[in-house]
Amino acid sequence: MATRKISYREAINEALAQEMERDSTVIIMGEDVAGGAGGQGKDDAWGGVLGVTKGLYGKFPGRVLDTPITESAFIGAAVGAATRGLRPVAELMFIDFVGVCLDQIMNQAAKFRYMFGGKAVTPVTIRAMYGAGLRAAPQHSQALYPLFTHIPGLKVVVPSSPYEAKGLLAQSIRDNDPVIFFEHKAMYDVTGEVPEESYTIPFGAANVVREGDDVTVVAIGRMVSVAEDAAKELEGSGISIEIIDPRTVSPLDLDTILESVKNTGRLVVVDEASPRCNIATDISAQVVSEAFGDLKAPVKMVSPPHVPVPFAASLEDLYIPSAQDIVNAVKTVTEWSK
Amino acid sequence: MTQTLSTLGLDAPEASALSEAQLLDVYRTMRLIRAFEDRVHKEFATGDIPGFVHLYAGEEASATGVCAHLDQDRDTIASNHRGHGHCIAKGVDIKPMMAEIFGKSTGSCRGKGGSMHIADLSKGMLGANGIVGAGPPLICGTALAAKIKGDGGVGVAFFGDGASNQGTTMEALNLASVWNLPAVFVAENNGYAEATASTWSVSAGNIADRAAGFGMPGVIVDGFDVFAVYEAAGEAIRRAREGGGPTLLEVKFTRYYGHFEGDQQTYRGKDEVPNAKENLDCLKRFRQRVTESGRLTDAQLDEVDAQVAQLIEEAVTEAKAAPVPGPEDLLTDVYVKY
Numbered sequence: 113m114a115t116r117k118i119s120y121r122e123a124i125n126e127a128l129a130q131e132m133e134r135d136s137t138v139i140i141m142g143e144d145v146a147g148g149a150g151g152q153g154k155d156d157a158w159g160g161v162l163g164v165t166k167g168l169y170g171k172f173p174g175r176v177l178d179t180p181i182t183e184s185a186f187i188g189a190a191v192g193a194a195t196r197g198l199r200p201v202a203e204l205m206f207i208d209f210v211g212v213c214l215d216q217i218m219n220q221a222a223k224f225r226y227m228f229g230g231k232a233v234t235p236v237t238i239r240a241m242y243g244a245g246l247r248a249a250p251q252h253s254q255a256l257y258p259l260f261t262h263i264p265g266l267k268v269v270v271p272s273s274p275y276e277a278k279g280l281l282a283q284s285i286r287d288n289d290p291v292i293f294f295e296h297k298a299m300y301d302v303t304g305e306v307p308e309e310s311y312t313i314p315f316g317a318a319n320v321v322r323e324g325d326d327v328t329v330v331a332i333g334r335m336v337s338v339a340e341d342a343a344k345e346l347e348g349s350g351i352s353i354e355i356i357d358p359r360t361v362s363p364l365d366l367d368t369i370l371e372s373v374k375n376t377g378r379l380v381v382v383d384e385a386s387p388r389c390n391i392a393t394d395i396s397a398q399v400v401s402e403a404f405g406d407l408k409a410p411v412k413m414v415s416p417p418h419v420p421v422p423f424a425a426s427l428e429d430l431y432i433p434s435a436q437d438i439v440n441a442v443k444t445v446t447e448w449s450k
Numbered sequence: 451m452t453q454t455l456s457t458l459g460l461d462a463p464e465a466s467a468l469s470e471a472q473l474l475d476v477y478r479t480m481r482l483i484r485a486f487e488d489r490v491h492k493e494f495a496t497g498d499i500p501g502f503v504h505l506y507a508g509e510e511a512s513a514t515g516v517c518a519h520l521d522q523d524r525d526t527i528a529s530n531h532r533g534h535g536h537c538i539a540k541g542v543d544i545k546p547m548m549a550e551i552f553g554k555s556t557g558s559c560r561g562k563g564g565s566m567h568i569a570d571l572s573k574g575m576l577g578a579n580g581i582v583g584a585g586p587p588l589i590c591g592t593a594l595a596a597k598i599k600g601d602g603g604v605g606v607a608f609f610g611d612g613a614s615n616q617g618t619t620m621e622a623l624n625l626a627s628v629w630n631l632p633a634v635f636v637a638e639n640n641g642y643a644e645a646t647a648s649t650w651s652v653s654a655g656n657i658a659d660r661a662a663g664f665g666m667p668g669v670i671v672d673g674f675d676v677f678a679v680y681e682a683a684g685e686a687i688r689r690a691r692e693g694g695g696p697t698l699l700e701v702k703f704t705r706y707y708g709h710f711e712g713d714q715q716t717y718r719g720k721d722e723v724p725n726a727k728e729n730l731d732c733l734k735r736f737r738q739r740v741t742e743s744g745r746l747t748d749a750q751l752d753e754v755d756a757q758v759a760q761l762i763e764e765a766v767t768e769a770k771a772a773p774v775p776g777p778e779d780l781l782t783d784v785y786v787k788y
Contacts, residue, residue: 139598174598180628185621188587189594192605195571196526196595215618219581220588228569228577229560230783264784288786316788363788 113307121164121300123274124239127281128165128201130310132172135199138285140165141177141186142203142239149178161205162241162300183213187238191221191290194236199285206248207240207256207294221290222265237284237291243334243384244432245298250420253428255333255385260292261362261394267291267315268362272336274304279313280359286312296334316363320372324352327442328372331355331382332391335414335433339382342438351446353380361391369395370403377408378445382438387415409448412441453669460739464684465677473746474754476518476676480510480733481758483535486544487707489762490534490551494711498770500553503565506535508706508723511732512638513539515679516606516699519687524603526574526592528585531566532638532705533578536608542570548765554772561775562783582643583616585609586635590622593631593690604690606634612643614657623664623698632690634683635698638673640705645717658700666696673703674730677739703730 118126132138146169147158156176159166169176179186183204190202204210210217217238224232244253260268267289271277277295284291321336322343331339336357343353354372358364373379379399383392392413400411414433422428460466468476487507494503506513509532517527517539529536537547542558550557551565558568569577576588589607596603613619614637626633637657639648654660661668667689671682679701686697704726708715740746 177629180621180624182621182625184618185587185590185625188584188618188622189591189625192526192528192576192588192591193595194591195576195588196592198595198598200591212617215581215584216587220579220584224569224577225786226784227559227563227567228571229558229562231559232569232571233786267785267788289788 113309113311115305115307117303118274118306119300120274120277120295120302121162123278123306124164124281124295125166125168126306127278128168129171131282131285132168132175134310137197138199138201139175139177139193140168140201140203141179141190143179143181143205145203146176146178160203162297164295164300165203183209184216187213188216188220190236190238191216191234194221194234195224195232199235199237201237201239201285204238204240206252207242208251208254210240210256210259217260217266217290217292218263222263225289226265233288234290235288237293239293239295241297242294243296243298244421244428247423247425247428248297249423253421257292257294257332257361258385258390258394261391265290266362267360268294269315269360270294270333271359272333272357274302274306276313276357276359278306279311282310283312283315287315294333299334302337313359315360316365317359318365318368319357319359320354320368321357322353322355324354324376326351326376327353327378327380327445328369328376329353329355329380329382329438329442330369330395331357332361332384335382335384338433338435339438341435342442345435345439346442349443351442353442364395366398366402369399373399373403374406377406379407379411380414380438380441380445381411382414382433384416384433387413387418390415409445412445414438414441453667460677460743460745462677462681464681470746472518473740474750476514476680477736477751478754478758479514479539480676480736481754482544482761483510483513483538484733485758485762486534486538486548489766491707491711493766499551501564503551503711504532504709505707505711506532506705508704508726509535509638509640509673511676511679512636512673512701512703513608515676516634516636516683518680519684520574520604520606522573524574524596524601525606526576526589526603527606527608528576528589529578529608530582530585530610530613531578531580532610533566533568537568537570537575537578540575541573542568542575544761545765545768548769549772552769552772553774554769555775555779556772560779562779583609583613583618585613586619586622589633590625590629590631593626593633594629596632602691604632604634604687606636606687608636608638610643611637611639611641611648611652611657614639615651623660623666623696626696627665630693630695632693633696634686634690635696637698637700639700639702642705642709642717644709647717656700658698661698664698666698668698668700671699671701673701674726674732674735676732676736
């Protein structure tokens with residue numbers, strides 16, 4: 113496949129465009145996804161608050177719908193429309209806003225199939241920005257994927273690169289279950305090799321980003337890049353880490369992680385979500401439960417402190433797990449003895 | 451300006467156009483709902499029905515008068531926890547309904563949903579719903595789907611006076627108006643949101659008075675009069691089908707039973723229900739009007755009563771004899787594919 117370097121933002125835009133081209137039932141809705149409804153200027157002035165959906169309004173007339181600031185109504189509408197043969201891709205601008213529309217996701221979309229006895233199909237995709245690093249402050253910087261992972265009936269996708277973003281978003285849209293798709297707001301300008309053609313990446317299939325023998329490092333989303341930085345430094349100390357990107361936290365490919373731990377005997381999980389009940393705790397518990405005999409050291413979790421994401425740059429930079437934090441955790445497990 | 455429609459009877463233009471067969475159908479639906487609910491009330495008291503049940507007896511004219519205008523394939527309804535009447539009026543089979551209420555595997559939801567989640571998506575019935583106010587946003591979605599598909603379909607949201615205050619409902623009214631959706635919002639004001647009177651909780655004088663605030667017509671309808679409901683609903687549904695946007699109907703009546711089965715209803719005046727049953731009852735009034743005007747005979751109506759009684763008896767017998775779901779059903783149908 114011919115690849116070229118494009119940004120995370122462009123990769124997402126491309127996935128949306130290609131899926132909308134391929135399937136006329138795909139529609140987009142959200143606040144300012146075109147960005148200009150009712151004004152004197154252009155109807156698609158913004159193309160999303162950070163420009164992710166730019167150009168789609170003109171390409172697909174009638175299928176890119178701006179909404180008022182009424183999440184419970186339009187997320188609920190996306191869910192309802194999904195039961196009637198459409199494939200809506202609704203944008204929840206910041207995952208932090210889920211507080212005002214959690215019911216539509218948690219009690220409606222997630223539960224239709226089961227509580228209606230297997231007779232509902234709800235192929236809705238909800239895209240949302242997540243993550244710290246842009247000094248967006250506590251209410252615009254959370255990484256809430258653990259909340260959705262907890263709920264049976266939802267699928268949760270956290271792409272770590274432009275390549276991952278395009279393939280996983282295409283898969284999310286084609287998937288017949290409700291999917292929450294997390295886009296790291298600090299990665300939109302990150303570039304990477306991405307095929308021109310349409311492709312999908314299956315759910316529940318972790319990617320071994322880097323092979324190694326000493327420590328298994330599972331990293332979520334943007335933390336994969338941070339782990340790669342840590343890997344380079346650790347190489348210098350003669351420690352080789354194997355980096356695993358789960359890609360989807362629900363469904364979770366535990367087997368790939370277990371296989372790696374069988375080989376390395378040591379596990380560090382890096383997760384920028386708040387530490388109590390995050391994915392790091394979930395993966396750690398599952399691995400200890402399934403592979404206690406394979407472990408040569410305790411499992412270490414690298415997560416932020418249990419505080420809201422601070423605004424000041426000096427504080428936010430302390431909050432976000434760093435390559436150094438990962439290096440320290442890896443050394444703790446390699447140096448551990450009873 | 452809020453319009454009021456009441457006691458129009460058979461003289462109303464829409465109602466007088468009803469054929470004999472249609473009149474019998476209207477009566478049959480109301481009788482079926484009444485008999486179903488009265489029987490569930492009896493069965494619940496024996497302890498055989500698990501969980502919570504919320505009965506629609508007394509309110510039959512609303513579901514019947516509205517759904518008489520709806521098609522099975524292109525029109526959708528969303529309901530609430532008091533959903534049996536809406537299900538029956540939309541054409542959901544009563545035997546699977548009864549089995550579902552008893553928690554049997556032959557139920558409409560294979561026993562996994564119960565009374566509050568009876569659904570039949572193949573008949574455009576999006577489900578009874580356990581979350582107050584969840585229906586209106588979903589209907590914005592189904593109405594949007596109908597608009598995009600261009601099939602003339604309409605989405606109707608049934609919700610109570612309690613739900614009329616819920617943010618989700620307000621947002622849905624706004625969105626339906628802004629997007630000009632083929633939707634009808636039916637606020638069933640039975641006087642109480644659980645134990646709290648609507649005269650206390652609804653800040654506007656009437657729920658329908660809020661319609662103007664959301665850019666749509668508002669109509670108050672006598673909920674004890676199926677012809678008034680039929681008339682008002684007919685106009686609203688026609689408006690929606692023809693691209694004229696949404697309408698808010700406020701149907702005023704009372705419920706004969708408590709909020710849930712087991713509710714002692716000490717928050718109500720002692721004469722309220724006996725008075726309604728004696729002087730306002732929708733079935734009584736219907737019989738009176740059609741027989742006085744010579745449209746139908748008592749014998750015809752009695753025949754319907756007998757047929758319905760037979761059907762209910764069969765439904766209960768079969769439901770009681772049906773098997774409960776087994777362990778093999780516990781884990782199925784969470785996802786289409788995980």
